[in-house]
Amino acid sequence: MARALVLVLDSVGIGAAPDAARYGDEGADTIGHIAEVCAHGQADRASLRAGPLRLPNLVELGLGEASRLSTGCVPPGLQSDTQPIGRYGCAAEISKGKDTPSGHWELAGVPVLFDWGYFPREVPCFAPKLISALCQQANLPGILGNCHASGTEIIAKLGEEHITSGKPICYTSADSVFQIAAHEDTFGLERLYELCTVARRLVDPLRIGRVIARPFVGSSAGDFVRTGNRRDYSVPPPRPTILDRATQAGRCVFSVGKIGDIFAHCGTGRVLKANGNAALFDRTLEGLSALPEGGLLFANFIDFDSLHGHRRDPAGYAAALEAFDARIPEIRRMMREDDLLVITADHGCDPTWRGTDHTREQVPVLLFGPSLSAGPIGRRETFADVAAAIDEHLALASASASAGTGRDMLHSRAPAL
Ligand SMILES: O=P(O)(O)O[C@H]1O[C@H](CO)[C@@H](O)[C@H]1O
Ligand SMILES: [Mn+2]
Numbered sequence: 247m248a249r250a251l252v253l254v255l256d257s258v259g260i261g262a263a264p265d266a267a268r269y270g271d272e273g274a275d276t277i278g279h280i281a282e283v284c285a286h287g288q289a290d291r292a293s294l295r296a297g298p299l300r301l302p303n304l305v306e307l308g309l310g311e312a313s314r315l316s317t318g319c320v321p322p323g324l325q326s327d328t329q330p331i332g333r334y335g336c337a338a339e340i341s342k343g344k345d346t347p348s349g350h351w352e353l354a355g356v357p358v359l360f361d362w363g364y365f366p367r368e369v370p371c372f373a374p375k376l377i378s379a380l381c382q383q384a385n386l387p388g389i390l391g392n393c394h395a396s397g398t399e400i401i402a403k404l405g406e407e408h409i410t411s412g413k414p415i416c417y418t419s420a421d422s423v424f425q426i427a428a429h430e431d432t433f434g435l436e437r438l439y440e441l442c443t444v445a446r447r448l449v450d451p452l453r454i455g456r457v458i459a460r461p462f463v464g465s466s467a468g469d470f471v472r473t474g475n476r477r478d479y480s481v482p483p484p485r486p487t488i489l490d491r492a493t494q495a496g497r498c499v500f501s502v503g504k505i506g507d508i509f510a511h512c513g514t515g516r517v518l519k520a521n522g523n524a525a526l527f528d529r530t531l532e533g534l535s536a537l538p539e540g541g542l543l544f545a546n547f548i549d550f551d552s553l554h555g556h557r558r559d560p561a562g563y564a565a566a567l568e569a570f571d572a573r574i575p576e577i578r579r580m581m582r583e584d585d586l587l588v589i590t591a592d593h594g595c596d597p598t599w600r601g602t603d604h605t606r607e608q609v610p611v612l613l614f615g616p617s618l619s620a621g622p623i624g625r626r627e628t629f630a631d632v633a634a635a636i637d638e639h640l641a642l643a644s645a646s647a648s649a650g651t652g653r654d655m656l657h658s659r660a661p662a663l
């Protein structure tokens with residue numbers, strides 16, 4: 247028997263996807279552009295980090311060469327004189343959305359081939375009928391926002407009015423989301439969660455992927471800060487994912503961080519939650535130490551995306567990558583001979599790009615196991631190849647049962663392109 251560990255570095259893309267132009271993202275490259283900013287000395291921040299991007303452990307697993315497969319060149323600082331010790335490649339997304347659920351579901355073997363509903367880039371962005379139903383059913387005096395926005399900017403702008411009026415701040419983005427920001431103390435956390443449940447029901451017919459509770463604290467525009475009590479209300483994946491298959495096979499499943507919410511708690515097993523990448527890494531290690539043979543651990547590291555990508559903060563993003571990289575040896579020390587580690591991502595969020603939304607990118611696929619031979623796995627046409635590799639590694643299902651998508655990467659090595 248064997249164990250599998252999938253770590254999703256949220257938004258850590260490695261170069262524009264073949265269809266990026268359709269999303270206005272031609273040329274986006276989350277890792278590549280961060281590395282360039284660092285190489286130019288423009289990501290030096292006192293007591294945080296300085297100099298070129300240094301990711302020795304990810305590079306050892308093949309990150310630099312995976313970038314080369316995606317863009318044709320290795321980002322500055324990620325070159326190496328030695329060959330990677332793992333299997334490395336890049337993968338494109340066949341799902342239509344460049345959002346978190348689409349990316350994760352596809353990694354788990356269920357690409358999103360239908361169209362999500364989106365709110366128009368207009369003010370107001372929500373239909374009057376939707377908002378009047380929400381206000382009536384949740385007993386609200388009205389809402390604020392009603393536009394596309396960055397979550398941190400909109401609480402700075404409207405947070406004080408929210409406190410005095412009692413109206414929650416409702417906003418959206420390029421993703422299929424209905425987000426509700428409210429103050430934890432004045433509005434109340436439980437009340438915000440109840441409001442999200444009402445909103446979830448109302449936006450179901452609109453095929454909105456997620457309603458997201460965005461609680462915050464603080465007393466004025468200058469010090470409002472979002473808390474770790476964020477909660478995502480997703481629709482369930484349309485077909486069984488790798489998590490469902492593992493659960494149905496009686497395997498132990500651990501979901502670290504947002505994974506439970508992203509999969510609408512379908513097949514997600516025991517949920518290990520934490521706030522922030524460092525604590526999420528701790529939960530991952532705890533999960534790994536308790537994971538029995540045949541088990542699957544699926545983790546999401548959200549800070550890259552929510553604290554740095556959407557905030558267009560290359561220095562902070564670089565520091566978060568370096569902090570994550572520095573802890574990889576802790577995982578490797580705990581791995582057993584037959585274990586498989588997969589490091590990948592769900593989309594891009596290039597912090598040097600225009601706007602504040604995700605970017606349509608290829609993602610790294612880094613596979614490592616003490617008994618797995620190293621080498622390139624090429625450019626994969628779908629993130630679902632990750633699910634196929636897990637299926638095979640854990641002997642969960644035949645490739646054909648793998649929802650018809652995803653080719654195995656463990657035995658049939660594709661040539662480097
Ligand atoms: O700006 P904030 O509130 O972080 O929102 C971001 O977070 C949402 C969910 O991940 C994305 O759709 C994006 O809009
Ligand atoms: Mn994401």
Ligand SMILES: [Mn+2]
Nearest residue numbers: 551552556604
């Ligand atoms: Mn995001």
